[in-house]
Amino acid sequence: MATDSWALAVDKQENTTDSVSLYPKLFTCDSCIVEDKAAQSLLNKIIHTSLVNTTNQVEVLQRDPNSPLYSVKTFEELRLKEELLKGVYSMGFNRPSKIQENALPMMLAEPPQNLIAQSQSGTGKTAAFALAMLSHVNPAKKWTQCLCISPTYELALQTGKVIEQMGKYYPEVKLAYAIRGNKLDRGMKLQEQIVIGTPGTVLDWCSKLKIIDPKKISVFVLDEADVMIATQGHQDQSIRIQRMLPKECQMLLFSATFEDSVWKFAERVVPDPNIIKLKREEETLDTIKQYYVLCSDKEEKFTALCNIYGAITIAQAMIFCHTRKTAGWLAAELTKEGHVVALLSGEMTVEQRAAVIERFREGKEKVLVTTNVCSRGIDVEQVSVVINFDLPMDKDGNADNETYLHRIGRTGRFGKRGLAVNMIDSKHSMNILNQIEDHFNKKINKLDTDDLDEIEKISN
Numbered sequence: 236m237a238t239d240s241w242a243l244a245v246d247k248q249e250n251t252t253d254s255v256s257l258y259p260k261l262f263t264c265d266s267c268i269v270e271d272k273a274a275q276s277l278l279n280k281i282i283h284t285s286l287v288n289t290t291n292q293v294e295v296l297q298r299d300p301n302s303p304l305y306s307v308k309t310f311e312e313l314r315l316k317e318e319l320l321k322g323v324y325s326m327g328f329n330r331p332s333k334i335q336e337n338a339l340p341m342m343l344a345e346p347p348q349n350l351i352a353q354s355q356s357g358t359g360k361t362a363a364f365a366l367a368m369l370s371h372v373n374p375a376k377k378w379t380q381c382l383c384i385s386p387t388y389e390l391a392l393q394t395g396k397v398i399e400q401m402g403k404y405y406p407e408v409k410l411a412y413a414i415r416g417n418k419l420d421r422g423m424k425l426q427e428q429i430v431i432g433t434p435g436t437v438l439d440w441c442s443k444l445k446i447i448d449p450k451k452i453s454v455f456v457l458d459e460a461d462v463m464i465a466t467q468g469h470q471d472q473s474i475r476i477q478r479m480l481p482k483e484c485q486m487l488l489f490s491a492t493f494e495d496s497v498w499k500f501a502e503r504v505v506p507d508p509n510i511i512k513l514k515r516e517e518e519t520l521d522t523i524k525q526y527y528v529l530c531s532d533k534e535e536k537f538t539a540l541c542n543i544y545g546a547i548t549i550a551q552a553m554i555f556c557h558t559r560k561t562a563g564w565l566a567a568e569l570t571k572e573g574h575v576v577a578l579l580s581g582e583m584t585v586e587q588r589a590a591v592i593e594r595f596r597e598g599k600e601k602v603l604v605t606t607n608v609c610s611r612g613i614d615v616e617q618v619s620v621v622i623n624f625d626l627p628m629d630k631d632g633n634a635d636n637e638t639y640l641h642r643i644g645r646t647g648r649f650g651k652r653g654l655a656v657n658m659i660d661s662k663h664s665m666n667i668l669n670q671i672e673d674h675f676n677k678k679i680n681k682l683d684t685d686d687l688d689e690i691e692k693i694s695n
């Protein structure tokens with residue numbers, strides 16, 4: 236299916252203009268960025284251009300524990316339509332991902348089964364439900380049969396792209412975007428079999444404008460549930476949409492994380508669900524050597540950093556700062572010293588951040604200076620050293636242990652040994668370090684960065 240054969244029912248002019256700012260400049264403060272789940276989710280989608288490798292266990296809870304548990308190792312076993320199998324292979328997928336092995340047979344089963352699935356970003360959820368929707372559609376029927384809601388305009392477009400690619404060889408199936416700016420007339424009947432959009436517009440199309448008949452929907456997908464619930468309005472709208480759908484409609488809900496709040500929401504939206512969870516990867520500090528360095532101010536921290544660089548060979552390093560200002564200053568100082576430095580911070584658009592991460596992954600820059608924006612989700616295997624130029628703390632000034640683990644957990648992965656160095660320049664930061672030691676029950680040793688022999692030793 237050629238992309239242009241899709242009914243992108245958006246005013247072309249408006250869409251072109253918008254695509255310039257497709258990844259909006261969202262925030263000015265770094266803590267907002269960390270909290271903004273939609274931006275982080277979009278960033279993850281953009282940077283995860285291939286499947287995230289995971290060895291985690293899949294946990295399956297079936298609605299009917301007596302029915303046999305099906306899982307597939309090949310796409311052929313799913314008996315997909317020829318056009319769809321071609322689409323799947325054209326995307327370079329050779330075999331189902333871990334989550335797809337279990338989720339696809341459930342989603343394609345007859346009679347349809349409801350599903351709640353949770354797995355980290357990049358593990359193949361979007362591709363799975365895109366395939367499920369395309370498989371369930373009857374192309375001869377010229378009305379909307381599958382409805383997918385995403386928390387933001389940008390996330391809806393990203394998902395739409397996947398459906399377009401996968402349906403490339405299935406031109407009879409058409410897709411419409413229910414997103415802002417796409418103004419349709421009241422009462423007209425939409426012919427596109429799949430609609431993807433944001434909750435507000437989808438609700439309008441189903442109720443106020445009546446261009447979708449919700450009673451004819453046979454598959455309802457709620458994507459990024461954890462992001463969706465961050466906005467109360469979206470949560471309410473999603474539930475209102477769900478209530479308009481027929482009882483026999485298949486309900487599918489996906490989320491990257493599964494806090495209690497997500498779970499409560501999921502239970503309201505998906506009756507009698509099967510549940511698939513990809514267990515969280517256990518991050519551990521066991522393979523990471525941790526040190527701290529005593530300094531009096533940021534200039535001394537910088538000197539210590541230079542001494543470390545002078546003494547050991549570092550493939551790639553990530554350096555975390557508390558504020559954008561410090562990160563900018565440090566990046567400039569390191570550049571003056573001849574380092575090739577990448578800077579990632581809060582004022583960048585999601586698209587710019589994705590580009591910086593991509594370059595760093597390719598090894599174009601050897602040092603990445605950042606605030607918290609990229610401590611989660613980026614996997615750069617070559618990172619052997621993490622420097623906490625400033626220690627992570629929560630809004631009350633206490634140690635942020637989880638962030639610490641995420642930051643330094645980037646090194647020491649896949650059985651390799653990693654190195655983490657914490658810069659201490661005040662009583663307060665020493666206090667945070669002690670809290671971290673207590674929390675993980677692990678002593679962090681002092682390092683004298685004026686002693687080159689000592690630094691050399693830590694890299695062995």
Ligand SMILES: Nc1ncnc2c1ncn2[C@@H]1O[C@H](COP(=O)(O)OP(=O)(O)OP(=O)(O)O)[C@@H](O)[C@H]1O
Nearest residue numbers: 284285286328330331332356357358359360361362
């Ligand atoms: N079976 C597969 N084989 C190879 N690659 C795959 C497979 N399924 C998905 N992918 C690719 O892996 C990447 C992540 O997949 P996908 O976007 O579906 O994951 P996700 O769990 O929905 O993550 P996110 O929520 O961040 O989008 C994409 O580039 C996708 O094309």
